[in-house]
Amino acid sequence: MAQPTDSDTRTDGNTEYGRRPFKRSKSHFADRITADGRDGWPVEAGRYRLAVSRACPWASRAVISRRLLGLEDALSLAIADPVQDDRSWRFTLDPDGRDPVLGIRFLSEAYDAREKDYPNGVSVPAVVDVPSGKLVTNDYHRVTLDFATEWTALHRPGAPDLYPEPLRAEIDEVMAAVYRDVNNGVYRAGFATGQSEYEEACRDVFTRLELLSDRLAQRRYLVGETITEADIRLFTTLVRFDAVYHGHFKCNRFKLAEDPVLWAYTKDLYQTPGFGDTVDFHHIKQHYHRVHTGINPNGIVPLGPDMFGWLTPHYREELGGRPFGDGTPPGPVPAGEEVPPSGRP
Structure with missing residues (x-):
């Protein structure tokens, strides 16, 4: 889900809505975090942070998958305030309104670190590279499939096969x-x-x-x-x-x-x-x-x-x-x- 943009058109979870006909946009940042790191992002415990909103159904997929597979220790979790302002998802639930790991107040800062002046909405789920502070992916469709198939080395003992x-x-x-x-x-x-x-x-x-x-x-x-x-x-x-x-x-x-x-x-x-x-x-x-x-x-x-x-x-x-x-x-x-x-x- 992403932030309101203006009074006539708003975005929500890779969607656009308002007075224009409904349209769901594709994920712009579709890099994959894989076991072999072929996109430049290798699976690595502690390197990435998953930014979500518990309100968003698309982000909730990632939260559930992470929990079922036991990735909590390998992939930390940032939970945004369910109510946005015009700067999008914000970390006002955390002390001082700043994510304690990424050090940012708004998820848009991770988007800006990856691509300055990115014109589309700021959506969750988003996986952020902690060392660089850059967004890696906001591909809500692919990220959970990769949790199930590419992150297997970090699954908990007894983790289910969610994509047999x-x-x-x-x-x-x-x-x-x-x-x-x-x-x-x-x-x-x-x-x-x-x-x-x-x-x-x-x-x-x-x-x-x-x-x-x-x-x-x-x-x-x-x-x-x-x-x-x-x-x-x-x-x-x-x-x-x-x-x-x-x-x-x-x-x-x-x-x-x-x-x-x-x-x-x-x-x-x-x-x-x-x-x-x-x-x-x-x-x-x-x-x-x-x-x-x-x-x-x-x-x-x-x-x-x-x-x-x-x-x-x-x-x-x-x-x-x-x-x-x-x-x-x-x-x-x-x-x-x-x-x-x-x-x-």
């Missing part, structure tokens, strides 16, 4: 549909500039949700018997659905909690270590309702929905499946990265 090679073709197919109609679809609906544009996007969202509900009715996870990258990408939209997309983005044919299969599936993942313990509902609601002034000009943050249901039984274990395959759950959340009580059910 025999299933990659099916995972890619599922993720493409989820991205088009759900991850990106809610934004297309929420930032639509005309009735027909909105209705088309909204229909796409719910047609895909119904297909996903059918797919998940007899299987615990989207592809195979374990959690994969596909589940992470769907989860980060579903966990925000009732809190922001249903009302704020007008995706209101039904609530997530009104679909028994999708609601149980999302609760199952939420209650799985590495998923719910990264979700901050307070950050999510503050960002969407206070930053998207084109949709919510008064910045009023709704009190609801009630969060109590997230911890109720889901019974999905009756479908079988093994969340971590032959691996194990991640350990406790590292000190300083815990979601505060205000963000939990």
